[in-house]
Amino acid sequence: MNKIFKVAAAAAIIGASATSFSFAEDWDMPTPYPDKTFHTVNIQQFADEVREATGGQLNIKLHTAGSLIKHGEIKNSVRNKIVPAGEFFLSLLANEDPAFGIDSLPLVATSYQDAARLWEAQKPVVEELLAKQRLMPLFSVPWPPQGLYTKKEIKTVEDLNGLKFRSYNANLEKFATMVGAAPTQVEAPDIAQAFATGQVEAMITSPSTGANSKAWDFISHYSPINAWVPKNIVVVNLAAFKALDADTQAAVLKAAADAEQRGWNMSQREAEEKTQVLADNGVVIVEPSDELKSGLGKVGAELLQDWRANSTPAADAIVDVYFK
Ligand code: PCA
Numbered sequence: 062m063n064k065i066f067k068v069a070a071a072a073a074i075i076g077a078s079a080t081s082f083s084f085a086e087d088w089d090m091p092t093p094y095p096d097k098t099f100h101t102v103n104i105q106q107f108a109d110e111v112r113e114a115t116g117g118q119l120n121i122k123l124h125t126a127g128s129l130i131k132h133g134e135i136k137n138s139v140r141n142k143i144v145p146a147g148e149f150f151l152s153l154l155a156n157e158d159p160a161f162g163i164d165s166l167p168l169v170a171t172s173y174q175d176a177a178r179l180w181e182a183q184k185p186v187v188e189e190l191l192a193k194q195r196l197m198p199l200f201s202v203p204w205p206p207q208g209l210y211t212k213k214e215i216k217t218v219e220d221l222n223g224l225k226f227r228s229y230n231a232n233l234e235k236f237a238t239m240v241g242a243a244p245t246q247v248e249a250p251d252i253a254q255a256f257a258t259g260q261v262e263a264m265i266t267s268p269s270t271g272a273n274s275k276a277w278d279f280i281s282h283y284s285p286i287n288a289w290v291p292k293n294i295v296v297v298n299l300a301a302f303k304a305l306d307a308d309t310q311a312a313v314l315k316a317a318a319d320a321e322q323r324g325w326n327m328s329q330r331e332a333e334e335k336t337q338v339l340a341d342n343g344v345v346i347v348e349p350s351d352e353l354k355s356g357l358g359k360v361g362a363e364l365l366q367d368w369r370a371n372s373t374p375a376a377d378a379i380v381d382v383y384f385k
Pocket residue numbers: 150204205207229248249265266267268269270291
């Protein structure tokens with residue numbers, strides 16, 4: 062083969078491969094929670110299924126526990142195409158629009174059934190708000206109902222007065238302030254350290270996050286107050302999604318739908334299993350007293366009223382649809 066012919070043949074091969082095969086794509090995907098968290102396990106399976114279904118054409122690589130991008134910056138980093146996809150705690154965006162925070166208001170939705178109904182009402186509004194930022198939700202999965210972790214038995218809302226309280230979003234911060242506690246924002250991977258250093262001494266979170274943080278090392282009592290059922294959401298940058306070929310897009314959407322269903326089931330199993338893990342490690346599980354329940358009910362009603370007063374018509378309509 063003479064030299065010119067060899068170059069031409071090589072060009073033809075490259076040309077052919079460029080039209081008949083697309084190059085494999087690598088996606089870095091930041092998530093805020095540690096590897097053992099069921100949300101992370103679920104997303105890893107989602108990534109594996111996408112890789113398999115696309116014959117390796119789309120490789121999603123997880124960067125967990127805020128290791129690549131800090132939790133508070135994940136949404137904007139997807140929006141700005143620094144990464145094509147990411148996971149975050151949906152109600153973290155409540156400062157952008159109250160519609161994002163409705164799943165983190167006390168005693169609005171406290172069971173999985175109610176949480177599913179609330180998501181049905183909330184989802185179209187969330188989709189529209191995210192679309193304005195060129196983001197598309199892929200799936201959303203709830204945490205188990207949120208319970209109360211303390212160093213003593215809490216019999217009334219007044220017992221929370223003066224406690225240094227771990228917070229994870231604006232709603233929880235408001236709640237803590239309203240009951241006379243002092244809130245401090247702490248990300249999930251930093252919980253154990255925040256307790257160990259005395260930065261905080263009480264928290265509201267799921268049995269999952271409690272057990273994964275080994276809460277028995279720093280608290281003695283857990284009360285399943287089932288205060289709310291907040292969700293994580295996985296979003297993709299719309300332009301990044303549209304750049305995928307049709308088969309790959311379909312594979313992503315299929316794996317996402319499966320991940321949503323699997324995630325809701327995992328969450329429900331977690332609620333029971335991880336409460337048992339807390340008990341097995343010596344945490345005293347205390348059913349909330351009637352007094353505590355009615356006190357929380359009052360705080361919840363006030364917070365909902367406040368939320369509605371500061372809401373947008375679209376966000377407020379979510380509550381109307383939900384309570385109808
Ligand atoms: N775990 C996360 C969010 C809600 C939950 O159950 C956390 O505590 O940060």
